[in-house]
Amino acid sequence: MSDDLDIDKYLATEATQLQKDQEVERILSAFRLNPFDILDLPPDCTDKDIKNSYRKKSLLIHPDKTKHPRAQEAFSLLKKAETELSNEKSRQLLLAIIEEAKITLTNEQKIKPDPLQIKQKTKEILIEQELRRRKSLKRELEAQGLAAQKAEQIEKERKRKAEEDKLWEETREQRVNNWRDFQTKKNSNSSAKKKKKLGGEFKPPKVLAEDPTKPYIKRPTNS
Numbered sequence: 001m002s003d004d005l006d007i008d009k010y011l012a013t014e015a016t017q018l019q020k021d022q023e024v025e026r027i028l029s030a031f032r033l034n035p036f037d038i039l040d041l042p043p044d045c046t047d048k049d050i051k052n053s054y055r056k057k058s059l060l061i062h063p064d065k066t067k068h069p070r071a072q073e074a075f076s077l078l079k080k081a082e083t084e085l086s087n088e089k090s091r092q093l094l095l096a097i098i099e100e101a102k103i104t105l106t107n108e109q110k111i112k113p114d115p116l117q118i119k120q121k122t123k124e125i126l127i128e129q130e131l132r133r134r135k136s137l138k139r140e141l142e143a144q145g146l147a148a149q150k151a152e153q154i155e156k157e158r159k160r161k162a163e164e165d166k167l168w169e170e171t172r173e174q175r176v177n178n179w180r181d182f183q184t185k186k187n188s189n190s191s192a193k194k195k196k197k198l199g200g201e202f203k204p205p206k207v208l209a210e211d212p213t214k215p216y217i218k219r220p221t222n223s
Helices: 002-029 035-039 047-061 071-086 088-109 115-170 172-198
Strands: none
Touching: 002 047, 002 071, 035 047, 035 071, 047 071, 071 088, 088 115, 115 172
């Protein structure tokens, strides 16, 4: 009798572990942009339904309660879904998307769509919105990157200009001294050249001797 009880307990434990693993896999395979899918609830569920479903599933897949290697990931998704549906604004936005899916399908098919079709259309709309959001975020990040690069260039130019101004001020006295030395040397050279020009010995032009072979012709003078 004791052996039968042990076997029943073992089988019950194994069944519970199997259920936990299955629930972890279900959550991981659910459409992550739709919290109703993750909590496995219909769109017309109540606040009480959301809390009860979260409590039941969190106890089942909690990382401390199961050995599944991805239990933590599944638990995080479950918590995120419960938070989104508990937020009235977030929940109403999602319900509006589901209603949009219904209207779109009705207009396309001219008949009332079934829940599976609505679920699929909702998934398509949510994916489209997510892609637009990511593209917008990418453009925003790129714009921020360009702005940051421009700001960095401006800052580098400011620092370069400040360093140049600082160096200019630090070498001011040296430049003034160099200019003074240049002027002193220039004036000194000018004075030396002037003294040499004024103080030199006067040398009259040489007188050429008369050539006895050529007759001297006296040029007439006006009296």
